[in-house]
Amino acid sequence: xxxxxxxxxxxxxxxxxxxxxxxxxxxxxxxxxxxxxxxxxxxxxxxxxxxxxxxxxxxxxxxxxxxxxxxxxxxxxxxxxxxxxxxxxxxxxxxxxxxxxxxxxxxxxxxxxxxxxxxxxxxxxxxxxxxxxxxxxxxxxxxxxxxxxxxxxxxxxxxxxxxxxxxxxxxxxxxxxxxxxxxxxxxxxxxxxxxxxxxxxxxxxxxxxxxxxxxxxxxxxxxxxxxxxxxxxxxxxxxxxxxxxxxxxxxxxxxxxxxxxxxxxxxxxxxxxxxxxxxxxxxxxxxxxxxxxxxxxxxxxxxxxxxxxxxxxxxxxxxxxxxxxxxxxxxxxxxxxxxx
Numbered sequence: 001x002x003x004x005x006x007x008x009x010x011x012x013x014x015x016x017x018x019x020x021x022x023x024x025x026x027x028x029x030x031x032x033x034x035x036x037x038x039x040x041x042x043x044x045x046x047x048x049x050x051x052x053x054x055x056x057x058x059x060x061x062x063x064x065x066x067x068x069x070x071x072x073x074x075x076x077x078x079x080x081x082x083x084x085x086x087x088x089x090x091x092x093x094x095x096x097x098x099x100x101x102x103x104x105x106x107x108x109x110x111x112x113x114x115x116x117x118x119x120x121x122x123x124x125x126x127x128x129x130x131x132x133x134x135x136x137x138x139x140x141x142x143x144x145x146x147x148x149x150x151x152x153x154x155x156x157x158x159x160x161x162x163x164x165x166x167x168x169x170x171x172x173x174x175x176x177x178x179x180x181x182x183x184x185x186x187x188x189x190x191x192x193x194x195x196x197x198x199x200x201x202x203x204x205x206x207x208x209x210x211x212x213x214x215x216x217x218x219x220x221x222x223x224x225x226x227x228x229x230x231x232x233x234x235x236x237x238x239x240x241x242x243x244x245x246x247x248x249x250x251x252x253x254x255x256x257x258x259x260x261x262x263x264x265x266x267x268x269x270x271x272x273x274x275x276x277x278x279x280x281x282x283x284x285x286x287x288x289x290x291x292x293x294x295x296x297x298x299x300x301x302x303x304x305x306x307x308x309x310x311x312x313x314x315x316x317x318x319x320x321x322x323x324x325x326x327x328x329x330x331x332x333x334x335x336x337x338x339x340x
Contacts, residue, residue, distance in 0.1 A: 030055035049238030056230045056276055064226060065215055072214025076207045092176055095129035100168035103136025104161070117312060121188055128176020135325055136168035139300030148275065156288075159336070163292065164300075167328040174324055183317035226276075233280035249286035249294075256290045257333035261326055264297025274298050289336030296329050 030051050034040050040047035120130040140161055149157040202210075249256050274295055281291050301322060309318050 026055050026059055045238045047238075049234040052237040052280070053230055053234040056233065056279075057227060060226055060230060060276060061223065064223070065219060068215050068219055069211040072211035073207045076202055076210040092126045092129055095126060096132045096169050096172045096176070099125075099129045099133035099172065100136040100140075100165050103133050103168060104140045104165075117309075121184065126176055127181055127184075128172045128174075130172075131175045131321065132168045132172025135171055135300065136164060139168065139296055140164035148278075160292065163332050163336075164296065167296075167325065167332065171321075171324045171328050175321065178320070180317050180320065183314040185312050185314065188312050229274060230276040233276035236277065236280035236284060249281065249290045253290075256287070257293050257337065258330050260290050260294035260333070261297040261301075261329055264294045265301045265322075265326075287337045289333040289338075292336060293329050293333030296332075297326070300329070301325060 033054050034047055034051040035042055038050065040050060117130055117134055120133065121127070145157055145161060148160055249260065278291050278295050281294075282288065306318060306322065309321070313321070
């Protein structure tokens, strides 16, 4: 028994020490690789981009593996059936808050969260509560949260979570007050959703295996987007003049926030790919509120999501949903630009 306890304590501790040792030496390694090994000249655009890429790529990939492993374990606790059972037993006021919070810990993207919408509606979960979950699940992304923490610190990460929760709760509450159930396609209510035993227990090893499986399945699909995102960020870091970018995405450009949201909606991407671009934009003088609005539009609102939603919702409700969420993101973007 003591051996098992020590194993579960020492293994994570050893992993954390190894990660810290690698991370603390990445900056020196990136400089050595760029200027000593490749012998690039300091102060050049290309050499600056290479150094950025060499520094960010292993750091982001390490964080990605760690976060996805944790997500896999979390997923073993919060199955779709258990989430649906929790939300269907709560009043609407409590449900909006609880649904937004559950959206944080349930690893569903904007497209994979949509099928849960059908299950929630057929289980009697209020429409506004369902929308709070549908907004929060993709927008407050675990990968984005940890990468933001690793790159910018806990303040920016906390702002990201707080803003996402606020948008999810308020937008869901507004949609609930509009009573737009009649704009759900009739076939949705006729759908029979399979029920499973929500009390099913798993051993600790089973949950660890879920984490390892998630790493194998998810990282193998998103690593290319991570590298592409870092490459774009490296290009922005090395070649885009700070004054030029600040004039488009700085606080003085009043139209930058809605423009960032409009630009972000068709740019469907996962959080792992967009965070390195966010980092480069901020380093070049873009305003935090504008960049945050852009990131949330990319992660939380997408054309694939709209297409899938159209199959279960009538156009008026789809446009209302997107309009309210987009308006919330824009308002938050302006507030952050004014306060920070």
